Amino acid sequence: MRSMNRPYGAVDVAANLKGAIPKAAVQKILVGLTEKGQLTQKPYGRPKCQSMRAITNFLPGKSTFFVINQSTIDSVPAFEVTALENEQKIVDEENKIFASDLKAAQSGISLYVLSAFDTNFSSTSELAKLKITPSDQDLKIQLGEAARTVESDNILLRRHAHLAQVSSLLERLGPLRSGASFVSEEDRTLLDTDWTKWRLEWVRRRKVFMTFWQLCTDALSPQDAATLADDLGIELDTTEHTALERTPLCLSVKSNPLKRKR
Secondary structure (H helix, E strand, C coil): CCCCCCCEEHHHHHHHCCCCCCHHHHHHHHHHHHHCCCEEEEECCCCCCCCHHHHHHHCCHHHEEEEECHHHCCCCCHHHHHHHHHHHHHHHHHHHHHHHHHHHHHHHHHHHHHHHHCCCHHHHHHHHHHHHCCCHHHHHHHHHHHHHHHHHHHHHHHHHHHHHHHHHHHHHHHHHHCCCCCCCHHHHHHHHHHHHHHHHHHHHHHHHHHHHHHHHCCCCCHHHHHHHHHHHCCCCCCHHHHHHHCCHHHHCCCCCCCCCCC
């Protein structure tokens, strides 16, 4: 039972013993080994009872099976299983290399045998290579076709770019075609005045804030100052803002025409 490691009934064990031990005695022996922990009893197709003696008396031998206690069987440790798997992978890789070498060797032997029996084998192979190699004229034709294809693709790309530009211009002209009024000179002057006024006001307020912020963060490190600004929800100028400050839109503002004279 230990070597086979499969369930056996009392009838099976008695039959394997060629009737040397009666089936009832075999049943008692198996139950005894179960009580000692060497076997495990597995009843099938019958209600289970609370006591091993009750199971033995209640169930016939043909519905009760015994199997060796799995905890008493030696098993291969996990690290040995892993080592065996790694060894198997190495052997498989070596087999693949050997198979590739064998195939290459067989191919080389075939070529050697063919060249030994055919003295024109080498010249025939070279002639076949020359036949499939394009001539200078063919190369010129292929290069010309490739150049025409590239030029055609470039023309199509330029055409699509022009169409997109025309579509954008037509879309911008749409409001004018629908009768929208132009911005008058007075409105433009008013917009320029408002822009100059609020632009200079923003510059003044930013200067006041930067002075106050430098006083508050003078004793702090740059990392602590950044953390404090993040906690207070302060958003400083980004690289986009700095780039915008250098454009003619901002540099053209010189003075505030609405500033009160003292």
